[in-house]
Amino acid sequence: MRPHRKKRGMSVIETLIVATLASLVLLAGTLIMSRTTRSFKKGTDMLNTQVLMDTIVERLRSDVRSLKSLTTVSDTSFSFIALDGSAEKQISYEYDAPSKTLTRTADGKKSDFHGAKQVESFLFQPLPSGDDFQYLNVAMQLKSDAVGEGAGSQLSLVCQFHSKCLEPIFSFGR
Amino acid sequence: MTGTMARRRKRGGMSMIEILVGLVIFSLAMIPLLSFGFTTTRGTHSVGKHMMAGQLAASLMDRLLAKPYDESLANAKALASKGWSDALSDSLLVSILDHASLAAKKSEIERDLRKSFRFFQTRVIVKNASGNDADRMFLLTVEVSWRVDDGSESSRQSIDLKAVKYREDQ
Numbered sequence: 001m002r003p004h005r006k007k008r009g010m011s012v013i014e015t016l017i018v019a020t021l022a023s024l025v026l027l028a029g030t031l032i033m034s035r036t037t038r039s040f041k042k043g044t045d046m047l048n049t050q051v052l053m054d055t056i057v058e059r060l061r062s063d064v065r066s067l068k069s070l071t072t073v074s075d076t077s078f079s080f081i082a083l084d085g086s087a088e089k090q091i092s093y094e095y096d097a098p099s100k101t102l103t104r105t106a107d108g109k110k111s112d113f114h115g116a117k118q119v120e121s122f123l124f125q126p127l128p129s130g131d132d133f134q135y136l137n138v139a140m141q142l143k144s145d146a147v148g149e150g151a152g153s154q155l156s157l158v159c160q161f162h163s164k165c166l167e168p169i170f171s172f173g174r
Numbered sequence: 175m176t177g178t179m180a181r182r183r184k185r186g187g188m189s190m191i192e193i194l195v196g197l198v199i200f201s202l203a204m205i206p207l208l209s210f211g212f213t214t215t216r217g218t219h220s221v222g223k224h225m226m227a228g229q230l231a232a233s234l235m236d237r238l239l240a241k242p243y244d245e246s247l248a249n250a251k252a253l254a255s256k257g258w259s260d261a262l263s264d265s266l267l268v269s270i271l272d273h274a275s276l277a278a279k280k281s282e283i284e285r286d287l288r289k290s291f292r293f294f295q296t297r298v299i300v301k302n303a304s305g306n307d308a309d310r311m312f313l314l315t316v317e318v319s320w321r322v323d324d325g326s327e328s329s330r331q332s333i334d335l336k337a338v339k340y341r342e343d344q
Binding site: 010014017018021022025029032033036037039040043044046047050051053054057061065075120121123125135137138139141154155156157158159160161162163164 | 188189190193194197200201204208211212214215218219221222225226228229232233236237239240266267268269270271273275276279282283286287290
C-alpha cells in the first residue's frame with residue numbers, strides 16, 4: 001500500500017512560498033519593463049528632436065550654400081536671394097518666439113519643418129556683419145513635443161553655414 | 175484498484191518543485207525580452223549620436239572648403255596639427271552664445287550643449303596629392319569621435335567625412 005503523503009497537493013506554507021517567489025519575479029520583471037519603456041520613450045523622444053534639428057540644419061545648409069546676396073537680416077529672420085540653377089529665388093527664414101515656430105518660405109511655400117511650438121529659441125548671426133556677409137552662425141534650442149509624465153527632451157546646437165555662390169563685394173560697387 | 179490510484183495521482187496537482195521549476199523557466203524566458211528592450215533603446219540613442227556627429231563634421235568641413243585654396247590649406251593644416259580637440263572648444267561657434275538676445279537662455283543652452291557634446295572630439299587630417307597634382311588639390315578628412323555612454327574612454331565610435339579641395343584658378 002502506498003503512503004497518502006505522495007498524493008497530496010501543496011501545503012499552505014508551500015503555496016505561500018511559491019506565491020511570494022512568483023510575486024517577486026513578476027515585480028522585478030514589471031519594474032525592469034517599466035524602466036526600459038521609460039528609457040525607450042525618452043530615447044525615441046530625443047531621436048525625434050534630433051531628427052527635427054537635422055531637418056532644419058540640412059535645409060539651412062543647403063539653402064545657404066546657394067546664397068547669392070542677403071536681403072533682410074535680424075536676430076530672428078534671415079532672407080536672401082539664392083541661386084537655383086540659372087534662376088534666382090527668394091528664401092526667407094523667420095523665427096516667431098511667441099509661437100515657438102521656425103518657418104521657411106521659398107517660392108511662396110511656407111513650411112514649419114513639422115516642428116511647430118518646438119523651437120524654444122533661435123538666433124541668426126551673419127558674420128562679420130549683415131553688410132559684409134561671409135558666413136552665418138546659428139544657435140538653436142529645440143524641445144520635444146512629448147506629452148505625459150516626465151520632462152521632454154531638450155536639445156541645443158550652434159553651427160556655421162557658408163555660401164558657395166556669394167556675390168563678390170566689388171559687384172555692389174563697395 | 176491500480177486504475178483508481180493512477181487517477182488520484184493525476185488529480186494530485188503540481189508539487190512545489192514543479193512550480194519552482196516553472197517559475198525559473200518563466201524568469202529565463204523574460205531575459206531575452208528585457209535585453210531586446212535595452213538593445214532597442216541603445217540603438218535609438220546611437221542613431222541620435224551619429225546624426226549629431228554628422229552635423230558637426232559637415233559644419234567643420236563647410237568652413238574649411240568655403241575658403242580660397244591657400245587659406246583653406248593653411249587653416250586645415252593648423253587644425254590638423256592640433257590633433258583631437260573637444261567639439262565645444264571651437265570659439266568661432268561658441269562665441270554666438272555671447273549674443274545679447276541669448277543672454278536669458280545662455281546658461282540653459284550651454285548646459286544642453288555640454289550634455290550633448292561633452293564627449294565629442296574632432297580631428298582634421300590633410301593629405302597632399304602626389305606628383306603633378308601636389309599643388310592643385312588636397313584630401314581633407316574631418317573625423318568626429320564620441321564616447322559610448324556605457325563604455326570607458328577606450329570604447330568610442332567615430333565617423334569621418336572626406337572631400338577633395340581643388341585650386342580654383344586651374
